[in-house]
Amino acid sequence: MDIEDVSNIKNIQLGDEQDVFINPEGPLNLMHGYVNARNGYMYNKRFYSSEIETDYSMRKNKEASSSPEGWVFERTPVKDKVYKDLCKKTPAGKYLIRYHAQLIKMFPSVDGSLSIEAGRPNALTNFLRAEHVKKDAKYILAALLLLSEGVDIEIDVDKMGEKKSLVIKSKKCKGRVFVNVDMHSAWIDPVTQKKK
Numbered sequence: 001m002d003i004e005d006v007s008n009i010k011n012i013q014l015g016d017e018q019d020v021f022i023n024p025e026g027p028l029n030l031m032h033g034y035v036n037a038r039n040g041y042m043y044n045k046r047f048y049s050s051e052i053e054t055d056y057s058m059r060k061n062k063e064a065s066s067s068p069e070g071w072v073f074e075r076t077p078v079k080d081k082v083y084k085d086l087c088k089k090t091p092a093g094k095y096l097i098r099y100h101a102q103l104i105k106m107f108p109s110v111d112g113s114l115s116i117e118a119g120r121p122n123a124l125t126n127f128l129r130a131e132h133v134k135k136d137a138k139y140i141l142a143a144l145l146l147l148s149e150g151v152d153i154e155i156d157v158d159k160m161g162e163k164k165s166l167v168i169k170s171k172k173c174k175g176r177v178f179v180n181v182d183m184h185s186a187w188i189d190p191v192t193q194k195k196k
Helices: 002-008 030-039 040-047 093-107 122-130 133-148
Strands: 056-060 069-075 154-160 163-168 177-182
Touching: 002 030, 030 154, 030 163, 040 093, 122 133, 133 177
Parallel strands: none
Antiparallel strands: 056 069, 154 163, 163 177
């Protein structure tokens, strides 16, 4: 997709009466995503932020000679964490700690690319791919998007004994349930919460 395509999409009107359009200041405006991706903003923030303590090691390669290539550099982004010495007393410091912790959780990067793949069996992506969740995944993601935009969504975790269920209900029509799925992924036992 090039810049012209992205620019044209924001002018498309939707709905039966052609009265719905994409808010140019909202998160669905593809121009923001295009500029961010093109300039690598999220990649740079995730991998080069001074607030993130990067996990890396450099060791001598025993099999190589004493040349500069005789060293092995290993970077493990999935083990990154927020620096502990950030100021926790100010609101800005608390915000930075939470922000960067979320950034690491959102993009754990198992393979070194900017990816939401976590490599953990209990990750959100694995939950959304689980066979019993697949048909409702789009509703769960839509609810999370609306929540991020400040829309009040009726979303809860119901606990019945040892099992937990994610429930999304209608605010207007009492008793109407859009989503009701057990909260476990394909590789996690729903009762013990341990890897199968």
